[in-house]
Amino acid sequence: MTERTASNSSDLFDCEAVFCDDYLHFYGPHLSPEFNLQQADVVWRLLSISADCKVLDLGCGHGRIANELARRGARMSGLDSSPFFLNVAREAARREELTVDYVEGDMRELSWRHEFDAIYCWYTTYGYFSDTENIEVLRQCFNALKPGGRLLIEQANRNALLRRGLPFTEVTSRGDDMMIDEVDYDVFEDRTRTRRSMVRQGKVSRANFSIRLYSYAELAARMVRVGFSSAEGFGRGGQPFTTYDPRLILVARK
Numbered sequence: 001m002t003e004r005t006a007s008n009s010s011d012l013f014d015c016e017a018v019f020c021d022d023y024l025h026f027y028g029p030h031l032s033p034e035f036n037l038q039q040a041d042v043v044w045r046l047l048s049i050s051a052d053c054k055v056l057d058l059g060c061g062h063g064r065i066a067n068e069l070a071r072r073g074a075r076m077s078g079l080d081s082s083p084f085f086l087n088v089a090r091e092a093a094r095r096e097e098l099t100v101d102y103v104e105g106d107m108r109e110l111s112w113r114h115e116f117d118a119i120y121c122w123y124t125t126y127g128y129f130s131d132t133e134n135i136e137v138l139r140q141c142f143n144a145l146k147p148g149g150r151l152l153i154e155q156a157n158r159n160a161l162l163r164r165g166l167p168f169t170e171v172t173s174r175g176d177d178m179m180i181d182e183v184d185y186d187v188f189e190d191r192t193r194t195r196r197s198m199v200r201q202g203k204v205s206r207a208n209f210s211i212r213l214y215s216y217a218e219l220a221a222r223m224v225r226v227g228f229s230s231a232e233g234f235g236r237g238g239q240p241f242t243t244y245d246p247r248l249i250l251v252a253r254k
């Protein structure tokens with residue numbers, strides 16, 4: 001377990017080094033069309049999306065879920081801070097003649113007010129910042145939703161991760177290339193701290209990132225604190241949440 005350190009969002013998550021071409025290189029084979037379809041199904045169902053709903057994918061990455069929901073008829077927007085990922089997302093949408101409003105921005109400062117029927121922050125995209133800023137993200141989502149709108153947040157289930165035991169090392173290989181994650185847990189701040197080393201064509205690069213993991217009760221309480229009327233927990237496939245599930249999905253209603 002790591003020593004207590006001061007939290008400051010700029011050194012918590014090195015976004016530029018993590019969310020770049022290397023991410024697509026190593027995660028690409030895992031993020032198959034079938035996998036994306038399964039995940040889009042869960043989002044669609046848990047948020048009760050129907051054709052014509054206005055939906056925001058918060059931290060949309062390269063658009064693998066937003067494009068699928070647009071294909072089903074939802075009126076999609078996708079916000080991400082990575083121009084590189086947004087270009088990949090736009091190009092994929094263009095190839096299929098899908099309409100998605102892809103916007104570059106920071107989830108801590110959303111300009112929309114009472115705009116969306118549903119917002120989702122999917123695939124470990126929440127918890128990158130300090131506690132105060134993470135709550136601000138919830139508040140921004142609350143403001144961007146219409147009355148009765150729904151917010152979905154998906155994270156690793158802290159309980160299941162701790163039961164697995166930390167620290168651990170995870171290796172992802174693709175041909176001769178390798179990505180090595182050394183994952184530790186900061187018990188004072190309830191954050192993972194990961195040191196990532198990537199080897200591509202013999203060249204080594206590194207990135208550090210940390211994610212604040214909330215328990216079901218903590219995240220639900222924070223959602224209610226910013227104004228949501230209720231929050232309900234689900235596991236990876238959208239079934240009711242249990243402490244053993246590897247993922248935690250919370251759906252809050254405005």
Ligand SMILES: C[S@@+](CC[C@H](N)C(=O)[O-])C[C@H]1O[C@@H](n2cnc3c(N)ncnc32)[C@H](O)[C@@H]1O
Pocket residue numbers: 015019058059060061062063064065079080081082085105106107108121122123124125128
């Ligand atoms: C783990 S990826 C997940 C992407 C996508 N949700 C998916 O399911 O594939 C996290 C995404 O969050 C984006 N991101 C990180 N910090 C952000 C911020 N402050 N505002 C908006 N997006 C951000 C990254 O650029 C990246 O695309």
